[in-house]
Amino acid sequence: MNPTKKVAFYTLGCKLNFSETSTIARDFVNEGFERVDFKESADIYVINTCSVTENADKRFKSIVKQAQKVNPEAFVAAIGCYAQLKPEELADVDGVDLVLGATEKFKITDYLNDLTKNDFGEVHSCEIEEADFYVGSYSIGDRTRAFLKVQDGCDYKCTYCTIPLARGISRSDTMANVIKNAEEISVKGIKEIVLTGVNIGDYGKGEFGNKKHEHTFLDLVTELDKVEGIERLRISSIEPNLLKNETIDVVSKSRAFVPHFHIPLQSGSNEVLKKMKRRYMKELYEDRVSKIKEVMPHACVGVDVIVGFPGETDDLFLETYNFLNTLDISYLHVFTYSERDNTEAAEMDGVVFKNVRAKRSKMLRGLSAKKRRAFYEEQLNTERTVLFESENKEGYIHGFTENYVKIKTPWNPDLVNTLHHVKLTTIDDDGLVRFNFIENFKD
Numbered sequence: 001m002n003p004t005k006k007v008a009f010y011t012l013g014c015k016l017n018f019s020e021t022s023t024i025a026r027d028f029v030n031e032g033f034e035r036v037d038f039k040e041s042a043d044i045y046v047i048n049t050c051s052v053t054e055n056a057d058k059r060f061k062s063i064v065k066q067a068q069k070v071n072p073e074a075f076v077a078a079i080g081c082y083a084q085l086k087p088e089e090l091a092d093v094d095g096v097d098l099v100l101g102a103t104e105k106f107k108i109t110d111y112l113n114d115l116t117k118n119d120f121g122e123v124h125s126c127e128i129e130e131a132d133f134y135v136g137s138y139s140i141g142d143r144t145r146a147f148l149k150v151q152d153g154c155d156y157k158c159t160y161c162t163i164p165l166a167r168g169i170s171r172s173d174t175m176a177n178v179i180k181n182a183e184e185i186s187v188k189g190i191k192e193i194v195l196t197g198v199n200i201g202d203y204g205k206g207e208f209g210n211k212k213h214e215h216t217f218l219d220l221v222t223e224l225d226k227v228e229g230i231e232r233l234r235i236s237s238i239e240p241n242l243l244k245n246e247t248i249d250v251v252s253k254s255r256a257f258v259p260h261f262h263i264p265l266q267s268g269s270n271e272v273l274k275k276m277k278r279r280y281m282k283e284l285y286e287d288r289v290s291k292i293k294e295v296m297p298h299a300c301v302g303v304d305v306i307v308g309f310p311g312e313t314d315d316l317f318l319e320t321y322n323f324l325n326t327l328d329i330s331y332l333h334v335f336t337y338s339e340r341d342n343t344e345a346a347e348m349d350g351v352v353f354k355n356v357r358a359k360r361s362k363m364l365r366g367l368s369a370k371k372r373r374a375f376y377e378e379q380l381n382t383e384r385t386v387l388f389e390s391e392n393k394e395g396y397i398h399g400f401t402e403n404y405v406k407i408k409t410p411w412n413p414d415l416v417n418t419l420h421h422v423k424l425t426t427i428d429d430d431g432l433v434r435f436n437f438i439e440n441f442k443d
Helices: 015-030 056-071 081-087 087-091 105-111 163-169 175-187 217-224 245-253 270-274 282-295 316-325 354-379
Strands: 008-010 035-037 044-049 075-082 099-100 123-124 137-140 145-149 192-196 232-235 258-264 300-308 333-334 381-391 398-399 406-410 419-427 433-442
Touching: 008 015, 008 056, 008 123, 015 035, 015 044, 015 075, 015 105, 015 145, 015 192, 015 270, 044 056, 044 081, 056 075, 075 081, 075 105, 075 145, 081 087, 081 163, 099 105, 137 175, 137 217, 175 217, 217 232, 217 245, 232 258, 245 282, 258 270, 258 282, 282 300, 300 316, 300 354, 316 354, 316 433, 333 354, 354 419, 381 433, 406 433
Parallel strands: 008 035, 008 044, 044 075, 075 099, 099 123, 145 192, 192 232, 258 300, 300 333
Antiparallel strands: 137 145, 381 398, 381 419, 398 406, 419 433
């Protein structure tokens, strides 16, 4: 009798990648494989790649080396966005046996009849136009929350972005399948679902293999709110032009959707937004934030911003800085612009020196820390609900309130994956918030 083959996974990049890795891992388990940790010896190592940041590209080689160190005879497969964009480059990395592009990654077990090490990486990569079908997925990374994929691909043509090249056209899961996946998650006792996709506000497009919308993102939010057993639903990231007033209103009155929005801005200068080919101006962004704060004053609003885009002068950067400084937001995710092959921005004039990009990034990270601190201070002496996480971090258990305030208290395993009603009291030296229990809320 053959011993059970072992498979290990490593995921780079976004929540969407994590949800897809989880689904692919479940396929392996269904085929009789045993899933082990990436640090353990496995027969197959699957690396789900990302193309968004330079570091993800560089890290790929070191992850392959890491796998080979544990088992030099293991079969190594690369899948995901970078595998679609640069398949030959990944195939050339020493130790890589198989590279699968956007459509093939969900059929990986079909390619594994022969696990003999290859002299050269074998590539199965489609023309991205063929990535026009939808594969639903969700991840259960820990006991407290799951990432539920509702949409894939993007029809936008932002000049810095390779995601449309890596993931294809915008397409969505059917409403029925999203609800089915949410119900499957709820049965597992998980308290929070985070909705993910490449451009989730575009939900409904391509649901039937074309551009016809049977449902919208608003419909999705409304229906998911009815799924029993899910205590919390969180929208991971949504384009400002696709976040409608109606959706904000539904979230404000919702049973399960939490008052937390993450909205990419990318620049606070209209001149730069135009060069990026974003689909809004900063005035619309300001309007979205105002609307959220009007109906949910305690809501947390996170912002993505890119520094060092070609043509971003000191004055244009300061325009972004000042815009963000006056905006009622809670934190920033700051990305330093990096040139990507086959994008319009890579050919643009006005390249910003790397040291200037780094300095601007540092300034915005400082602003983010200030904004987060101010937001946390506003929340002191308010009553919130906390969902506790599963990790013991140096003797403390952490958790998040519904509006994304990170809290801590001495470790108690009985709190893991439970919701409790608390009153926020003080901010600790490490920036996390302390609290008093008001009552046992829900197990």
